[in-house]
Amino acid sequence: MTRSTSRGRSRPRADLLIRRAEQVVTLDGHSKRPVRGEIREATLGIVEDGAVACVGDRILAAGGTAEVEAAVAWDAGTIVIDARDRVVLPGWVDCHTHAIYAGDRAHEWARRLRGESYLDILRAGGGILETVRATREADTETLVRATVARLRRMLALGTTTVEVKSGYALSVEGELRLLQALQAVDELVPMQLVPTLLGAHAVPENHRASPDAYVELVTEQMLPRIAATPGLAAFCDVFCEDGAFTAEQARRILRRARELGLGLKVHADQFHATGAARVAAEMGAVSADHLNATPPDDLAAVARAGTVAVLLPAADLLARPPGPAPVAVMRELGVPMALATDHNPGTAPVESMPLVMGLACSWLGMTPEEAVAAATINGAHALALGHEVGSLEPGKRADLVVAQAASYLEIPYRLGVDLVRVVVSGGRVVRGGDGPEASAGLSPSGEEVEV
């Protein structure tokens, strides 16, 4: 139902008003620092009978329905969504993906199920290197089209901010091409896309005999070339692992990236304790990701540095590292935790953040409150975007999810069930609107609307 109002002319006008939600999970008050330690329901900033009003691509107000409706004006042009029986949350922040690639590795997954190891397959020239061959062969239009399709499916499941790493080209021109293709993708998908250079994802086959020469190529040619174009990459990442790059090589690459003004991320200790998490902490990386094999002392260093631990339960399930990420130890040490899909063709063909939240709770031992914070505000901090996304507060990007649920608990609990009914990204309703008061521009069936 849309309503015109003569009252409150001086009140700011809303383009979009979502009202009468069972719960609005605001996550407010955490824009400066990630949440960590014991996370209680109060930390989530839940408002019952809640509303969110937006104008343009920004949030105008979030709180109780009566309070929000008293604070804003709306008219016949305002889209009004009734959220009775529904929960409103910030759009998911998927802060670790490898979503630009060609080819498929289901056959490798089947080999791993029969007992082969991920790293042995990589050492034999498969794994990441197989995807590198397929990606190098694919034309840019094909890569853009495939990536857009993946990101649109993620968007329909509520992901409104997504980090995408390059890393399947492993040459200066090839990595540049992937990051430029991501700029084209960014124009075609209404999400916030954060690009990361992962030129040090694996040692390419032509440098097998001299990995240090490849590290030098990354530090002396690839990084300066990419950093010379503002916006091409926000972060530099390194896969620090036996069979990929050593802690010392990672340090060299990250140091150079930092000099050139890029933020830092590290694929750390996924299979072995390599010292990578400690390097991430020392270098001031915004995140250290995976952390399956990180010793407690190194996790303590991560906590002290305020580096966000990005946990990737789908990869934990499919890649078979020595064990799942040690959530209880991280909680105890005060390591801030975020969650991401790790979408990639080898170890995580997953696109759903709600599924990842479910795995994080029922398998890794996160509490539902930790999972919600990890998929929203802490994911934002893992991208240095805590001021911009991850919570429902006035001035932040109007990114939100409306889920068919009486409580936020149902989202991680109902493993594999798509409860998302409405997705708003940058103020645009990109999916849904099938509620009784759905109005202009909304698809009655709950299908994705034209984006």
Ligand SMILES: N=CN[C@@H](CCC(=O)O)C(=O)O
């Ligand atoms: N472990 C390194 N990189 C990816 C996997 C990439 C691949 O296997 O293609 C990850 O984060 O899990």
Ligand SMILES: [Zn+2]
């Ligand atoms: Zn990864």
